[in-house]
Amino acid sequence: MNVGIDQISFHVPNFYVDMVDLANARNVDPNKFLIGIGQEKMAVNPKSQDIITFATNAAKQILTDDDLNKIDLIIVGTESSIDESKAAAVVLHRLLDIQPFARSFEVKEACYAGTAGLQMALNHVRLHPDKKALVIATDIAKYGLNSGGEPTQGAGAVAILVAANPKILVIHEESLALTQDIYDFWRPTNQAYPLVDGPLSNETYIQSFNQVWNTYNQQFNQQISDYQALLFHIPYTKMGKKALQSVLPTADQITQERLLQHYEDSIQYSRQVGNLYTGSLYLGLISLLENSQDLKTTQKIGLFSYGSGAVAEFFTASLVNGYQEHLHHSLHQNLLNERKRLSIEEYEKMFEDSLDVNVDQEFSDTYPYSIQSIHNTIRQYRK
Numbered sequence: 001m002n003v004g005i006d007q008i009s010f011h012v013p014n015f016y017v018d019m020v021d022l023a024n025a026r027n028v029d030p031n032k033f034l035i036g037i038g039q040e041k042m043a044v045n046p047k048s049q050d051i052i053t054f055a056t057n058a059a060k061q062i063l064t065d066d067d068l069n070k071i072d073l074i075i076v077g078t079e080s081s082i083d084e085s086k087a088a089a090v091v092l093h094r095l096l097d098i099q100p101f102a103r104s105f106e107v108k109e110a111c112y113a114g115t116a117g118l119q120m121a122l123n124h125v126r127l128h129p130d131k132k133a134l135v136i137a138t139d140i141a142k143y144g145l146n147s148g149g150e151p152t153q154g155a156g157a158v159a160i161l162v163a164a165n166p167k168i169l170v171i172h173e174e175s176l177a178l179t180q181d182i183y184d185f186w187r188p189t190n191q192a193y194p195l196v197d198g199p200l201s202n203e204t205y206i207q208s209f210n211q212v213w214n215t216y217n218q219q220f221n222q223q224i225s226d227y228q229a230l231l232f233h234i235p236y237t238k239m240g241k242k243a244l245q246s247v248l249p250t251a252d253q254i255t256q257e258r259l260l261q262h263y264e265d266s267i268q269y270s271r272q273v274g275n276l277y278t279g280s281l282y283l284g285l286i287s288l289l290e291n292s293q294d295l296k297t298t299q300k301i302g303l304f305s306y307g308s309g310a311v312a313e314f315f316t317a318s319l320v321n322g323y324q325e326h327l328h329h330s331l332h333q334n335l336l337n338e339r340k341r342l343s344i345e346e347y348e349k350m351f352e353d354s355l356d357v358n359v360d361q362e363f364s365d366t367y368p369y370s371i372q373s374i375h376n377t378i379r380q381y382r383k
């Protein structure tokens with residue numbers, strides 16, 4: 001039985017910083033950010049919008065009444081959790097009006113968490129093909145003003161509906177995960193920003209990719225020419241390209257051109273929003289599907305998921321005939337085009353204006369599912 005992605009969509013907050021403005025403010029050559037890092041814009045959220053706001057907006061766009069009745073599993077992958085105990089998935093379950101007899105929980109392993117959730121959801125639907133599962137990867141990537149990671153920040157969510165006989169993408173059962181206890185990026189409890197060893201994270205990312213890529217292809221008898229596209233976790237768009245370039249010399253000219261072109265298609269949205277942490281790989285998938293004209297249902301797509309710390313996984317998928325009819329291209333284009341550009345002064349003010357849940361307050365932001373008020377540390381969302 002085929003199980004995979006029946007629906008997929010993303011949401012980002014309605015503010016962004018232009019990377020040329022940021023480079024000028026930080027006395028850096030803009031080409032370092034535009035070419036060296038590979039980013040044009042970076043999504044920024046006001047304190048009235050959080051991971052629940054992004055997740056609800058992303059999921060609302062894709063769920064029908066029939067889906068709401070069939071979903072019995074909701075998994076949120078995040079490393080920007082808003083509660084040490086209660087799962088964001090429980091709040092989402094209510095905001096989305098999903099039928100009550102469901103399992104709802106949150107998973108964590110840096111930028112890998114969304115994939116952990118997706119694999120669990122796939123196995124759940126393989127066992128219960130009459131049910132559906134909702135997986136949401138939602139995060140706020142914040143490294144701090146003037147930090148080394150500042151140009152690789154971003155915010156937003158990807159929502160994925162998993163079902164049997166999916167309309168968009170069949171995900172194959174064969175996959176290969178790799179765990180290594182490495183401190184390349186971590187965020188101790190109660191610390192606002194992560195601690196990151198940038199060069200080590202880049203190195204571990206490439207090394208992990210090469211390990212799972214080589215072993216997967218040996219175990220499952222695949223070669224690079226079998227793939228029409230390789231998708232990567234995209235902390236910044238240059239990162240995935242470096243990983244891709246590490247294996248391209250093993251491919252013939254036609255395969256190299258195809259993989260490079262499809263990589264460019266897969267980073268269109270990431271260039272405009274920055275790092276979504278655990279949603280980044282899936283934002284790349286949406287970008288590939290919505291911006292590529294020559295994808296085939298007969299050839300595989302490879303996906304590389306990476307979460308610092310570190311867990312990596314490589315798995316593959318195949319497109320379903322007619323998948324184009326189930327995408328949300330114009331909705332996503334409008335979302336990106338209608339955002340407000342912040343001056344660096346506005347961005348810095350928004351960045352430092354952090355939410356204090358110990359202060360009861362009301363918010364005037366009318367953005368869908370933004371925080372309406374805080375009372376007794378509890379966030380109420382605008383429905």
Ligand code: COA
Pocket residue numbers: 029031032033035036037148149150151152196197198199201202205235236239308
């Ligand atoms: N024009 C074009 N390219 C330029 C440039 C210019 N004027 N100036 C610098 N560059 C290039 C560099 O050559 C380098 O390219 P390369 O990696 O292909 O060699 C790139 O820009 C980045 O420069 P670098 O000096 O390495 O940047 P940095 O010290 O500011 O660190 C990160 C970059 C990504 C390590 C840092 O932003 C970071 O720590 N990010 C968070 C962690 C992360 O995302 N890790 C990824 C794995 S999860």
